[in-house]
Amino acid sequence: MAYPVSPLAPAAFPELPVIEGVRFATAAAGVKYKERTDVMLAVLDPGSVMAGVFTRSATRSAPVLDCQAKIGGDSDKGAAILVNSGNSNAFTGSAGQMSVDAICKAAAEATGLPEDRIFTSSTGVIGQPLPHDRIIAKLDEVTGNLSRMEIAAAAKAIMTTDTFPKGASRTVTVDGKEVKIAGIAKGSGMIAPDMATMLVYVFTDAQISRAALQQIVSDANARTFNCITVDSDTSTSDTLLMGATGASGLNVEGNADFATAVHDVFRELAHLVVKDGEGATKFVTVNVTGAASDADARTHALSIANSPLIKTAIAGEDPNWGRVVMAVGKSGAAADRDTLTIRFGDILVAEKGWVSPDYREEQGAAVMKQPEISIDVDIGLGQGKATVWTCDLTHGYISINADYRS
Numbered sequence: 001m002a003y004p005v006s007p008l009a010p011a012a013f014p015e016l017p018v019i020e021g022v023r024f025a026t027a028a029a030g031v032k033y034k035e036r037t038d039v040m041l042a043v044l045d046p047g048s049v050m051a052g053v054f055t056r057s058a059t060r061s062a063p064v065l066d067c068q069a070k071i072g073g074d075s076d077k078g079a080a081i082l083v084n085s086g087n088s089n090a091f092t093g094s095a096g097q098m099s100v101d102a103i104c105k106a107a108a109e110a111t112g113l114p115e116d117r118i119f120t121s122s123t124g125v126i127g128q129p130l131p132h133d134r135i136i137a138k139l140d141e142v143t144g145n146l147s148r149m150e151i152a153a154a155a156k157a158i159m160t161t162d163t164f165p166k167g168a169s170r171t172v173t174v175d176g177k178e179v180k181i182a183g184i185a186k187g188s189g190m191i192a193p194d195m196a197t198m199l200v201y202v203f204t205d206a207q208i209s210r211a212a213l214q215q216i217v218s219d220a221n222a223r224t225f226n227c228i229t230v231d232s233d234t235s236t237s238d239t240l241l242m243g244a245t246g247a248s249g250l251n252v253e254g255n256a257d258f259a260t261a262v263h264d265v266f267r268e269l270a271h272l273v274v275k276d277g278e279g280a281t282k283f284v285t286v287n288v289t290g291a292a293s294d295a296d297a298r299t300h301a302l303s304i305a306n307s308p309l310i311k312t313a314i315a316g317e318d319p320n321w322g323r324v325v326m327a328v329g330k331s332g333a334a335a336d337r338d339t340l341t342i343r344f345g346d347i348l349v350a351e352k353g354w355v356s357p358d359y360r361e362e363q364g365a366a367v368m369k370q371p372e373i374s375i376d377v378d379i380g381l382g383q384g385k386a387t388v389w390t391c392d393l394t395h396g397y398i399s400i401n402a403d404y405r406s
Contacts, residue, residue, distance in 0.1 A: 003161060003163050003278075003400060004163065005163045005164055006163045006164065006275060006276045006277075006280055007281055007371070008275035008276070008280060008281070008282075008283050008371060008391075009163065009164040009275065009276065010164070010272070013152055013155065013164070013165050013167055014167050014168065014169065016151050016152070016167050016168075016169045016182040017169055017171065017180040017182055018148050018149065018180075019148070019151075019180055019181075019182050019203040019204065019205050019245065019247075020148070020205045020245065020247035020248065021044060021045040021047070021048060021205055021245025021246065021247035022042055022043065022044045022045070022048075022148070022203045022243065022245055023042070023043050023146035023147055023148050023150075024040065024041065024042050024146065024147060024148075024149075024150035024151050024153065024154040025040075025041050025141075025142040025143070025144075025145040025146045025147065025150060025153075026039060026040050026041075026142065026150065026153045026154055026156070026157040027039045027138040027141050027142050027145075027157075028138075029084065029134040029135050029137070029138045030131075030134055031084050031085065031086035031087050031124070031130070031131060031134055031135065032085075032086030032087055032124060032125070033086060036086075037153070037156060037157045038084055038085045038086050038157060039082070039083070039084050039085075039135055039138055039142065039157060040081075040082070040083045040084075040153075040154040040157040040158050041080065041081070041082050041083075041107075041139075041142040041143065041146070042080065042081040042154065042201065042203070042243075043078070043079075043080045043111055043113075043143075043146055044078050044079045044080070044081075044203075044243045044245055045078050045245055045247065046076055046077055046078040047076050047078070047245065047246045047247075048078055048079050048243050048244060048245045048246065049074070049208065049209065049210040049213055049243070049244050049246075050071060050079050050119065050210065050213075050241060050242070050243050051071065051210060051213040051214040051216075051217040051218075051241070051242050051243075051244075052067060052071045052119075052214075052217065052239065052240055052241040052242065053217060053218060053221050053240045054067060054068050054071075054238060054239055054240070055234060055235060055236065055237065055238035055239070056234075057234055057235065057236050057238070059090065059091060059236050060090070060236050060237070060238075061088055061089050061090035061091075061092075061096065061122060061236050061237045062089050062090070062092065062096030062097045062099065062100045063089055063096075063100055063120045063121050063122050063237070063239070064121075064236070064237060064238070064239055065097075066097070066100045066104070066119075066120065067119050067120070067121070067239060067241070070116050070117070070119060071119075071241075073116055073117075074210055075114070075116075075117055077113060077114055077117055078113055078117060079113065079117045079118075079119065079243060080107055080111050080113055080117065080118050080119065081119045081120075081121070081201060081241055081243075082103060082107050082118060082119070082120045082121075082135070083120070083121045083122070083123070083157070083158050083199065083201075084120075084121075084122050084123070084124075084130070084135055085122075085123050085124055085157065085158055085159060085160050085186070086123075086124040086125070086160070087122055087124040087125055087128055087130050087131070088122050088123050088124045088125060088126050088235075088236060088237045089122040089129075089130040090122070090126045090127070090236040090237055091126050091127045091236070092127065092128070092129050092130065095129050095130075096129075096130070099129070099130040099132040100120055102132050102133075102136065103118075103120055103132050103135055103136060104118040104120060106136040106139055107120075107139060110139040110140065110143045111143060119241055121158075121199050121237065121239045121241075122237060123158065123160055123186065123198070123199055123237050124160050126236060151167070151182060151184060151203075152165065152167065154184060154201075155167050155184035155185075155186075158184070158186040158199055158201075159186050160186065160188070161188045161278055161400055162186050162187065162188045162276055163188070163276055164276060165184070165186075166184060166185045166186065166187075166269055166272040166273065166276070167182070167183065167184050167185075167269075168182075168183055168264075168265045168268035168269050168272070169181060169182040169183070169265065170261035170262075170264050170265050171261075172206075172252070172255070172257050172258050172261045173257075174206075174248075174250040174251075174252060174255060174257075174258070175250060177248065177250055178248070179204065179205060179206045179248050179250050179252060179258060180204060180205050180248070181202065181203070181204045181206075181261055181262060181265050182202070182203055182204075182265075183200065183201060183202030183203065183242075183265045183266075183269055184200070184201055184202075184269075185198060185199065185200040185201075185269040185270075185272065185273060186198055186199045186200075187199070187200075187230075187273035187276070188230070188273070188276045188277060188278050192229045192230070192231065192232045192233050192234045192306070198235060198237075198238060198239075198273060199237070199238075199239050199240075200225065200239070200240040200241070200266075200269060201240075201241050201242075201243075202240075202241075202242040202243075202262070202265060202266070202269075203242070203243050203244075203245070204242070204243075204244050204245070204262075205244075205245050205246070205247040205248040205250075206244050206246070206248060206250060206251075206252040206258060207244070207246040207248065207249060207250055207251045207252065208244050208246075208251065208252050208253055208258075209253060212253050212254075213242060213244050216258070216259045216262050217240065217242050217262070219259070219263075220259070220262050220263040220266045220267075221240060221266060223263065223266075223267075224263065224266035224267040224269075224270045225240065225266060225269075225270045227270070227298075227386075227387060227388050227389060228270045228271075228273060228274050228388070228389045228390065229302060229305050229306055229388065229389075229390050230273075230274060230277035230278065230280070230390065230391055231277070231278070231306075231393075231397070232306040242262075270389065271283070271389060274389050274390060274391050275391070277390075277391035277397075278396065278397045278400045278401065279393070279394040279395065279396025279397035279398075279399070279400060280391035280392060280394070280396075280397075281315065281371070281391075281392055281394055281396075282314050282315065282370075282371060282372070282373055282391060282392040283371065283372045283373070283389070283391060284305070284314060284372075284373050284374070284375065284389065284390045284391060284392065285372075285373070285374040285375070285387065285388075285389055286301045286304050286305045286374075286375050286377075286387065286388045286389070286390065287301075287374060287375070287376045287377070287385075287386075287387050288300045288301040288304075288376075288377050288378075288379065288384075288385060288386050288387075288388075289376070289377070289378045289379070289384075289385045290339075290341075290378040290379040290380045290381060290382060290383070290384070290385075291333065291334070291379045291381060291382055291383075291384030291385065291386070292333070292334040292379070292381045292382040292384055293382065293384040294384045294385060294386060295333075295384070296333035296334055296379070296382075296384050297333075297379070297384040297385050297386035298386040298388070299331050299332060299333040300327075300328050300331045300333050300335070300377065300379065300386075301377075301386045301387065301388040302331075302388055303327045303328065303330060303331035303332075303333075304324060304327040304328070304375060304377065304388075305388045305389075305390035306390070307323060307326070307327045308393055309323045309326070309327075310323045310324060310327060310375075311390070311391070311392050311393035312392070312393050312394075313368075314368060314373065314392040314393075315392035315393055315394045317365065317368040317369050318365075318368065319344055319349070319361065319363075319364025319365050319367065319368050321342050321344070321349045321350055321355070321364065324342050324375060324377060325337075325340065325342070325350070328340065328377060328379070334379075334381055335379055335381070336379075336380060336381060337353045338352060338353035339352070339353075339379065339380025339381060340352075340353065340377070340378070340379065340380060341377065341378040341380065342375070342376070342377050343374075343375075343376040343377075344363075344364050344367040344368070344373070344374075344375060344376075345367040345370070345373065345374055347359065347363045347364060347367055349364060
């Protein structure tokens, strides 16, 4: 089913740089829908290293468990990422691992790579056996069509309820030469990460050890993908994989600019996921300062960002600041009514346990009409701070999810 493109979508898919050492191909396997591109293969050259983070859901899928078992291996034999949309291969019992094993065996034969260097992801409906034979039947096609130029097509192939493909890139200068980073993501609903989020694949031609790349990925993820929420629901399939091919010959070990660039790619992709939140019409930044600790600040921020009452008020462009007071109070983190300060954008709404004497309802209403909104809350108890990104909650979310399996 096709959904109207999010009003927060960028004008076009960005022009991503070619990452030497990685090639892409896509195919329509009919996993769920006929004549829809739903399989993506990325093959990384020998010498590539892989890092990743995965959902900590207790009901995580067979592909996630398989990737977790493989990701720590050091190898110079290359790697492949094979993704299908339409079916998540989650909660499918022993059949789930059988499907993963069959796909990895066939993909290893098709690419010439060891099975322990095949990383699979599946996204879509939970609880239905994966028709893996349909994916395997397309392996000769995709391996025969591999190209450095097909990352945009790959971004489309991994979509489910997404209304637009998501991509981001950065370039870093090292020793007078360019190191390139490019990534794609999918995600629209079931978004409340507990490690990474949805499906995300990032590639670089930098030269770096697996351990160093893993540290950068983990650190950047904690400040980006782990700070977004659409609906407070954590997926069974969340996977983030990053591959470094080393093709540039430029070593970025300990390079702060490279780490920053990776963070920026992650953050841009994370924001795009929120902007494509199912039914979203507003992109919302929640900033919490003055908490007793950073952990408390995060708790308050997520309480605000996940509140259906706040999200529906934003959808209705209603500056209902009382709901922010409610969300802080219920979060479980330390708070004091009489030290609380609330701002909508630049507008001071409430302070010292009461509405600001200078606040006018029409000021808050004007902020709520904007497509991008910030809610700033100072708890007044310490130095803790956190930022979380979310969206509004509209009837579109209900419509998409009520019809999702139809």
